[in-house]
Amino acid sequence: MTISILGAGAFGTALAVALSANGPVTLWGRSIGWGRENPRLPGVTLPAPVAVTDDLGAALAAGTLLLALPAQALRPFLDDHGPALDGRRLVNTAKGIDLDRLTGPAQLLAEACPAATIATLTGPSFAADIARGLPTALTLACADAETGRALQHALSTPVLRLYRTTDLTGAELGGALKNVIAIAAGVVIGAGLGDSARAAIITRGFAEMTRLATRLGARPETLTGLSGLGDLTLTCTSPQSRNFRFGHALGAAADWDATTTVEGAATARAVAALAARLGEDMPIAAMVAALAEGRVSVDKAADMLMTRPLKEE
Numbered sequence: 166m167t168i169s170i171l172g173a174g175a176f177g178t179a180l181a182v183a184l185s186a187n188g189p190v191t192l193w194g195r196s197i198g199w200g201r202e203n204p205r206l207p208g209v210t211l212p213a214p215v216a217v218t219d220d221l222g223a224a225l226a227a228g229t230l231l232l233a234l235p236a237q238a239l240r241p242f243l244d245d246h247g248p249a250l251d252g253r254r255l256v257n258t259a260k261g262i263d264l265d266r267l268t269g270p271a272q273l274l275a276e277a278c279p280a281a282t283i284a285t286l287t288g289p290s291f292a293a294d295i296a297r298g299l300p301t302a303l304t305l306a307c308a309d310a311e312t313g314r315a316l317q318h319a320l321s322t323p324v325l326r327l328y329r330t331t332d333l334t335g336a337e338l339g340g341a342l343k344n345v346i347a348i349a350a351g352v353v354i355g356a357g358l359g360d361s362a363r364a365a366i367i368t369r370g371f372a373e374m375t376r377l378a379t380r381l382g383a384r385p386e387t388l389t390g391l392s393g394l395g396d397l398t399l400t401c402t403s404p405q406s407r408n409f410r411f412g413h414a415l416g417a418a419a420d421w422d423a424t425t426t427v428e429g430a431a432t433a434r435a436v437a438a439l440a441a442r443l444g445e446d447m448p449i450a451a452m453v454a455a456l457a458e459g460r461v462s463v464d465k466a467a468d469m470l471m472t473r474p475l476k477e478e
């Protein structure tokens with residue numbers, strides 16, 4: 166299986182390093198002047214089997230394309246290049262919901278590339294951990310079981326262990342929604358509200374994730390897997406997470422570098438819009454959207470969540 170990775174940020178670069186254990190990999194980026202060490206992944210030198218290019222046509226020679234662009238960049242990218250990607254195996258790795266369309270990456274890919282087979286690779290994994298060769302387990306989701314099995318084998322390495330599922334919707338939504346809850350967890354810790362409050366946010370956030378995802382067609386058991394609960398656990402508890410750190414900065418009223426990729430901020434707004442459309446109750450996601458837009462203070466947000474009507478768990 167010939168593989169190219171589109172998007173040379175931290176994650177695309179880390180995947181290139183990991184997959185080079187299996188053979189040659191092409192890594193495409195729109196700006197690759199950094200040579201063999203990507204500043205988004207400091208301290209990691211690309212191994213010899215990784216070819217880096219800014220020539221999209223050359224990267225598209227592969228039959229399997231891993232897309233490692235930020236979620237909000239995917240739709241504009243497909244507007245420009247969708248037809249050129251069609252007919253391949255397309256494996257999305259972005260974790261988010263498109264703000265304009267209110268759909269996940271798989272739907273965007275299916276519409277832009279109707280003859281392609283769509284999959285997602287998701288789960289608890291920091292780019293730096295993968296690039297350092299630390300053991301990592303991920304979910305490979307593809308509605309077509311045969312292609313899913315082939316991708317699972319082609320993209321696993323001795324330290325990157327892939328589980329597979331045909332529940333693409335559930336795997337994709339778990340990865341997108343956990344980022345929103347991770348921001349909330351960061352706010353709690355940044356504001357000094359304590360570990361007990363964080364456990365409450367994780368648990369009630371997981372209930373929100375499951376409610377929305379199953380309403381959109383996900384299987385409940387997918388949400389308890391690596392792509393849902395697994396990634397939620399990682400992102401809500403580690404300062405390596407950009408979503409958690411962004412929330413922490415909000416909670417602590419600290420400065421934040423706006424060039425950092427924080428998928429959960431846009432996804433919270435998309436979730437709030439989706440929840441309103443579907444009549445679903447998503448109070449934590451709504452609060453994250455309001456906090457990220459500066460429409461509510463941290464004190465007010467905590468107060469509003471704590472004084473909602475009492476209910477059954």
Ligand SMILES: NC(=O)c1ccc[n+]([C@@H]2O[C@H](COP(=O)([O-])OP(=O)(O)OC[C@H]3O[C@@H](n4cnc5c(N)ncnc54)[C@H](O)[C@@H]3O)[C@@H](O)[C@H]2O)c1
Nearest residue numbers: 173174175176177205234235236238259260290291292426
């Ligand atoms: N970093 C991680 O630990 C990690 C782990 C798992 C999944 N992901 C997911 O991977 C996706 C990418 O994250 P990242 O960490 O690589 O982000 P990043 O900020 O490190 O890099 C994003 C890259 O995308 C490029 N880019 C943006 N818009 C583009 C466009 N229109 N055309 C071409 N390139 C464009 C940027 O130049 C940059 O190189 C996110 O959805 C993230 O949730 C990241």
Ligand SMILES: O=P(O)(O)OC[C@H](O)CO
Nearest residue numbers: 288289290291406407408
């Ligand atoms: O740094 P974050 O918050 O984007 O998280 C990276 C990955 O999604 C963790 O699985």
